[in-house]
Amino acid sequence: MKKPADTRTMNFFDCNCSYGVPSHPAFRFARTPAELLEEMDWCGIDRGLVYVAGLRYGSPVLWNELTAPDLASQPRLEPTWGILPSQTGEQSPPEQFVTQMKASGVRALWAFPNEHHYRLDGVTFGDLLELLTEKHIPLFVKLNAIALGELMKDFPDLTAVAVNQGPHSLERYLRPLFDTYPNLYLDTSYLLVEGLIEEFCERYGPRRLLFGSAFPDNCSGSALLRLTQAEIDDEAKRAIAGDNLERLLEEVRI
Amino acid sequence: MNPTNPSTLAHDFMQQGCSDDCPIIDTHTHYGPYQGAYLPVMPHEKMCHALRRAGVSKALCSSHEAILGDVDFGNAMTQQAVDREPDLFRGYWVVNPRYSDAMQRLISDYENTRGFVGFKLGPEYHTYPLDGPRYAPALEYANEHKLIVLIHTWGGSAFDSPQQVAAVAERYPEAALLMGHSGFGDFETSVRVARDYEHAYLELTCVYSAHDFSMLPAGSSTPVQLASSLHVNGIIEYMVEHASSKKVVFGTDMPWYSPHFAAGAIMFARIDDEARKDICYRNAQGLLERVRPTSGR
Numbered sequence: 001m002k003k004p005a006d007t008r009t010m011n012f013f014d015c016n017c018s019y020g021v022p023s024h025p026a027f028r029f030a031r032t033p034a035e036l037l038e039e040m041d042w043c044g045i046d047r048g049l050v051y052v053a054g055l056r057y058g059s060p061v062l063w064n065e066l067t068a069p070d071l072a073s074q075p076r077l078e079p080t081w082g083i084l085p086s087q088t089g090e091q092s093p094p095e096q097f098v099t100q101m102k103a104s105g106v107r108a109l110w111a112f113p114n115e116h117h118y119r120l121d122g123v124t125f126g127d128l129l130e131l132l133t134e135k136h137i138p139l140f141v142k143l144n145a146i147a148l149g150e151l152m153k154d155f156p157d158l159t160a161v162a163v164n165q166g167p168h169s170l171e172r173y174l175r176p177l178f179d180t181y182p183n184l185y186l187d188t189s190y191l192l193v194e195g196l197i198e199e200f201c202e203r204y205g206p207r208r209l210l211f212g213s214a215f216p217d218n219c220s221g222s223a224l225l226r227l228t229q230a231e232i233d234d235e236a237k238r239a240i241a242g243d244n245l246e247r248l249l250e251e252v253r254i
Numbered sequence: 255m256n257p258t259n260p261s262t263l264a265h266d267f268m269q270q271g272c273s274d275d276c277p278i279i280d281t282h283t284h285y286g287p288y289q290g291a292y293l294p295v296m297p298h299e300k301m302c303h304a305l306r307r308a309g310v311s312k313a314l315c316s317s318h319e320a321i322l323g324d325v326d327f328g329n330a331m332t333q334q335a336v337d338r339e340p341d342l343f344r345g346y347w348v349v350n351p352r353y354s355d356a357m358q359r360l361i362s363d364y365e366n367t368r369g370f371v372g373f374k375l376g377p378e379y380h381t382y383p384l385d386g387p388r389y390a391p392a393l394e395y396a397n398e399h400k401l402i403v404l405i406h407t408w409g410g411s412a413f414d415s416p417q418q419v420a421a422v423a424e425r426y427p428e429a430a431l432l433m434g435h436s437g438f439g440d441f442e443t444s445v446r447v448a449r450d451y452e453h454a455y456l457e458l459t460c461v462y463s464a465h466d467f468s469m470l471p472a473g474s475s476t477p478v479q480l481a482s483s484l485h486v487n488g489i490i491e492y493m494v495e496h497a498s499s500k501k502v503v504f505g506t507d508m509p510w511y512s513p514h515f516a517a518g519a520i521m522f523a524r525i526d527d528e529a530r531k532d533i534c535y536r537n538a539q540g541l542l543e544r545v546r547p548t549s550g551r
Contacts, residue, residue: 007268012255028488028524043522044257044268114468146471167463167511168470169291192463194304194512195294216487217464221264221522226515229271229308 007228012045013242016140016163016187016212017220020053020063029053029216033074036215040076043220045213047076049108049245055082056112056142061090068104078249080108080140084116085124094128098135098254107252110140113147120147122154133158136251138185145173152181159183159248164214166190171199178204185248187212188240189223197230197240206236210245257522263530264521271514272309276531278513279538280305282404282434282459282505283315285335285343289322290475296509302339308513311535312542313343314402316374320348325356329363336369344547346374346404351388361395370548372402372430377413379406381477384418397426400544404457407433409440410481416444423451430541432457432503438465439483441492448497455537456493459505461486462519490523490533499529503538 017040019030030036033050040048050071054063060082067079081101084091091097101107109132113120120143122129132139138159141148148162160183165174167190178184178200189212191197200209211227213220227240257264266273283305287296295304305313315335320328329348336345347364350356356363364370373392377384384405396403407414416437423431436456437444448456467473467482474480493502506516520530 022485024484026485026487026489027492029485041255041258042524043259044255046255142469144469144471164466164469166469167460167465168475169293169510170470171292173471190463190469192460192511192515193291193293194509195300199294214464217485219462219487219490219519219522222462222515222518225267225518225521226512228268229514 007044010228010238011242012047012211012224013245014040014045014048014213014215014220015161015210015245016189017048017215018051018053018056022053022057026216033071033077037074037076039215039220043224045220045224046242048078049080049249050077051080051082051110055080055110056115060084060116068106079104079106080110081106082110082112082116083125083128083139085118086128087124094131097128098131098137101137102254107249107254108138108140110142112142114142120151129155129158135253137254138248138252140187145170145177149173149177152177152184156181157183159185161185161187161210163187163212164190164217167192169193169196171196175203178208184208185210185244188227189214189218191226192222197227198232201232201236206232206239207244209240210248211241259522261521261527261530263527267514267517267521271307277309277311277535278504278517279535279542280310280313280506280508280513281402281432281503281538282457283313283508284510285315285317286319286331288318290472293509298335298338301509302342305342305508305513308517310342310513312538313508314346314371314404315343316346316348316404321374321376321379325350325353333367340369343369344542345370346372346402348374348376349389349392350380351382351386352380357388357391360391364395365548366551367548368550371542371545372396372404374404375414376406377418378408378411378476378478378480381413383412384414385421393422393426393429396429398428400428400430402430402432402541402545404432404434407435407437407444408480409437409443409483412478416440416447419444419454420447420451423447423454427453429453430455430544434505435459436461436493439481441489445493445497448493448501454501456497456502457505458490458502458516458533459507460511461489462516463511490519491525494523494525494529499525499532500537502533504534
């Protein structure tokens with residue numbers, strides 16, 4: 001059995017956590033960035049790539065603008081924005097949108113197609129997704145595996161991070177996608193099923209796994225202890241804990 | 255960085271994956287393959303290894319096959335698991351009210367087993383209500399012998415809601431009723447049931463993860479689709495505050511959910527280490543001490 005890593009030397013960078021006030025709150029959640037940091041401190045999580053709850057449950061029209069100023073004084077928290085189709089005029093055309101991202105220090109985006117009622121495909125997002133691909137901007141995608149497969153078929157080189165893939169084991173859907181698309185990444189927040197992290201690393205190596213807690217949907221400590229005790233080597237744990245996300249963000253060209 | 259959580263148990267689990275001061279009794283495990291998902295640690299040796307390295311000293315199990323397929327064949331599989339690993343496994347005999355022949359032999363079949371401590375009921379899977387008459391013989395026997403009865407429960411279910419657990423709890427005060435998944439989604443009612451009935455318990459399997467069934471291409475994989483629930487953080491604190499730590503037991507559905515994922519939710523909940531010990535093993539230990547495991551005839 002591999003010796004567990006010394007977690008005190010690991011840098012945890014949570015790719016999937018949020019603050020803000022949803023209409024149906026968790027029993028405990030973070031209303032503000034400061035409360036999110038307190039939760040991260042409690043668990044020993046160093047940094048977070050963050051979305052505000054309004055970005056998912058409300059409208060990005062309102063919350064994209066508010067996220068970056070909210071986090072300006074929190075160096076441990078990095079903002080993200082959400083996308084909408086530009087055809088309705090709710091979001092700027094792709095080039096302008098990316099320019100706005102740069103001005104606000106945003107390096108990653110979220111897509112919530114079920115919450116915001118659109119199709120995440122080439123017909124709806126062709127120009128934007130081509131631009132994201134060209135600029136290596138990671139798109140965090142909360143989408144079931146069948147729709148995810150359709151997205152990747154249209155944009156095989158897109159840097160996409162599949163999130164919340166569980167809690168059931170979805171390997172029969174996901175492995176064909178990960179076998180086919182090398183820029184498809186996976187967050188660990190819903191890898192509850194024992195052995196999934198280990199087999200992912202064995203099959204693909206650790207570079208496409210990103211530590212995510214899904215706080216406050218889930219308890220931060222769950223994904224944290226799961227990764228810490230995974231039967232993979234320390235180097236793989238460090239990559240998943242934070243280095244992979246750091247690398248993805250450094251590769252962004254805007 | 256070091257967590258500000260001062261728990262010594264959390265520290266042990268983070269550094270060693272288990273704690274000598276806090277073994278785990280897993281009150282909700284399964285055994286063997288499952289038709290709807292690939293489970294990497296389904297093979298016997300891998301499952302035992304995963305349980306033991308998280309400090310699980312006892313695992314109460316029932317085979318998937320007994321619940322979702324051939325009940326007699328499946329119950330025999332559970333017996334094989336218990337026979338093969340008698341120090342680790344205790345068995346639940348699965349009751350399927352859809353088979354009258356199996357129900358007629360229920361008590362004699364159960365008494366012929368070795369190392370079993372109660373029944374597993376899956377009303378949702380068998381689309382038969384928990385408080386219906388076909389379950390009565392099993393519940394009466396469990397009541398008479400103080401057995402552990404693990405019940406699949408889900409909020410809003412027509413078959414195994416926490417309200418139906420309350421109805422059954424009223425009739426059978428000596429059986430230990432474990433609400434599997436804690437009536438997922440309707441946690442407030444489940445907590446009230448656990449608070450109001452001394453012999454009703456909240457079982458934690460998958461309670462530490464939100465369920466958004468739109469993310470699963472096949473939905474909830476039950477005959478009737480289950481309701482989603484999108485946030486669970488803080489649920490353990492809520493249970494401890496309103497029902498007490500004495501009414502919560504550990505569970506994983508192994509070979510499904512990682513014992514470490516489950517333990518992480520408990521170790522980083524805002525409760526004290528005594529409450530963590532109650533949940534991880536003390537409560538289940540107390541229930542096991544009331545039951546004499548079957549020894550065959």
